[in-house]
Amino acid sequence: MSFTLSGFSIPSANTGAAKHVKVLVLGSGPAGLAAALYAARADLEPVVLTGMELGGQAALTHTIENYPGFPEGVGGQELGELFQKQAERFGAKVEFDTAQGVDLSQRPYKVTSDNGAYLADTLIIATGARPNHLEIPGEYELTGKGVSYCATCDGWFFKEKKVVVVGGGDSALEEGLFLTRFASSVTIIHRRDSLRAGKVLQNRAFSDPKVKFVWNSVVKEVVGAEKVTAVKLRDTVTGQETLLETDGVFIFIGHTPNTQMFQGQIEMDALGYITANHLMETSLPGVFVAGEVADSHFRQVITSAGMGAAAGIQATHFLEKEATSA
Ligand code: NAP
Numbered sequence: 211m212s213f214t215l216s217g218f219s220i221p222s223a224n225t226g227a228a229k230h231v232k233v234l235v236l237g238s239g240p241a242g243l244a245a246a247l248y249a250a251r252a253d254l255e256p257v258v259l260t261g262m263e264l265g266g267q268a269a270l271t272h273t274i275e276n277y278p279g280f281p282e283g284v285g286g287q288e289l290g291e292l293f294q295k296q297a298e299r300f301g302a303k304v305e306f307d308t309a310q311g312v313d314l315s316q317r318p319y320k321v322t323s324d325n326g327a328y329l330a331d332t333l334i335i336a337t338g339a340r341p342n343h344l345e346i347p348g349e350y351e352l353t354g355k356g357v358s359y360c361a362t363c364d365g366w367f368f369k370e371k372k373v374v375v376v377g378g379g380d381s382a383l384e385e386g387l388f389l390t391r392f393a394s395s396v397t398i399i400h401r402r403d404s405l406r407a408g409k410v411l412q413n414r415a416f417s418d419p420k421v422k423f424v425w426n427s428v429v430k431e432v433v434g435a436e437k438v439t440a441v442k443l444r445d446t447v448t449g450q451e452t453l454l455e456t457d458g459v460f461i462f463i464g465h466t467p468n469t470q471m472f473q474g475q476i477e478m479d480a481l482g483y484i485t486a487n488h489l490m491e492t493s494l495p496g497v498f499v500a501g502e503v504a505d506s507h508f509r510q511v512i513t514s515a516g517m518g519a520a521a522g523i524q525a526t527h528f529l530e531k532e533a534t535s536a
Contacts, residue, residue: 228327230329232254232332233254233255235259236334237335237337237503238260238265239266239268241500241501242500242501243297244517245521247297247518247522249302250302252522253301254525254526255302256297258302259307260305260307264306265289265291266290269286269289273285273286274286274511276512277511277512312333312472315475321333331496333497335492336518336521339483339502339509340465344429344461352432352434357459358458359460361385361386361389362510364460367458368393369392370394371392373393373397373458373459375389375398375462377398377461379463381462381464382398382400382463383405384407385462387411387414387421390418390420395420395422396420397424398415398421399427402446424443426446429443429459430444432459437457438457439456439457467481469503472484476493476494484504486498490520491524498524498528500517500520500521502514
């Protein structure tokens with residue numbers, strides 16, 4: 211069945227035999243849907259299992275202003291729907307279904323999902339990465355209302371406003387420095403008294419007049435009703451609690467790639483990202499990756515879509531080569 215990002219129905223459980231497909235794409239973000247578009251245009255009838263986050267993280271972004279071709283910007287959900295429609299136009303099947311387990315020990319690769327099972331000649335893993343959350347009161351409720359996990363996506367909305375950044379790594383400093391283009395002040399809240407970030411970023415942050423630091427502090431709560439108005443802080447040394455007024459809270463405390471179900475079956479780096487070469491090839495024949503599941507660096511819609519296109523092309527080449535050598 212097919213779905214749209216704004217209105218989908220959940221199919222009833224399928225207990226039938228595993229469905230054999232030439233290309234199975236796991237994930238419906240820009241990477242997965244771009245991979246499906248390319249595989250579909252090669253007449254491979256790819257099947258996309260959407261996963262729980264329809265449209266991926268990009269669909270959670272209010273407005274995307276840095277995806278080429280949309281000079282006025284485009285809604286994240288709308289862009290996801292456009293990607294989906296374009297892939298479906300050429301024969302991709304988008305299933306509202308989530309992969310729950312994989313057996314990568316032999317080809318065709320077996321994927322079991324909420325609604326059935328698949329045998330895939332080639333697999334494109336585009337399951338993304340999720341930003342780590344603080345898991346504190348107010349964080350979830352105020353996401354999109356001042357709480358953000360993406361400065362590139364949302365920084366523009368904080369022109370001349372005060373923002374806080376949580377974290378002390380490269381992401382916190384890099385994104386915090388990016389936010390100084392818009393915000394009147396950027397306060398970096400770190401739980402220790404020294405940063406994890408590299409020296410170059412540290413020096414830039416320390417010398418930027420808009421950047422301030424609050425050391426040895428953790429955010430206990432995001433405060434606000436319709437939008438963020440403050441954060442409640444706790445000093446990790448003295449235990450003292452204070453309220454810091456702010457318009458925005460940007461949280462950069464690391465990402466976790468969605469690779470748990472592949473553990474021990476495919477090569478990954480120390481952080482759990484699937485390793486691949488520039489052709490999107492993984493350690494297994496016929497298994498390709500795209501997007502943030504293999505990219506801890508760029509994390510942009512365009513780079514993920516580009517990786518998806520490359521994975522779709524390579525899956526096509528792989529199957530063509532196999533067919534001609536058979
Ligand atoms: P990271 O290096 O893991 O840093 C996460 C930061 O968040 C750390 O400072 C950590 O504090 C803090 N933190 C973690 N959990 C927290 C919690 N529950 N409450 C408060 N603070 C918390 O993650 P990242 O900055 O996203 O970087 C990920 C990788 O990408 C790194 O290898 C990094 O070098 C790389 N990267 C590189 C660049 C660049 O080179 N320009 C840019 C971005 C990312 P502690 O320090 O106390 O652990």
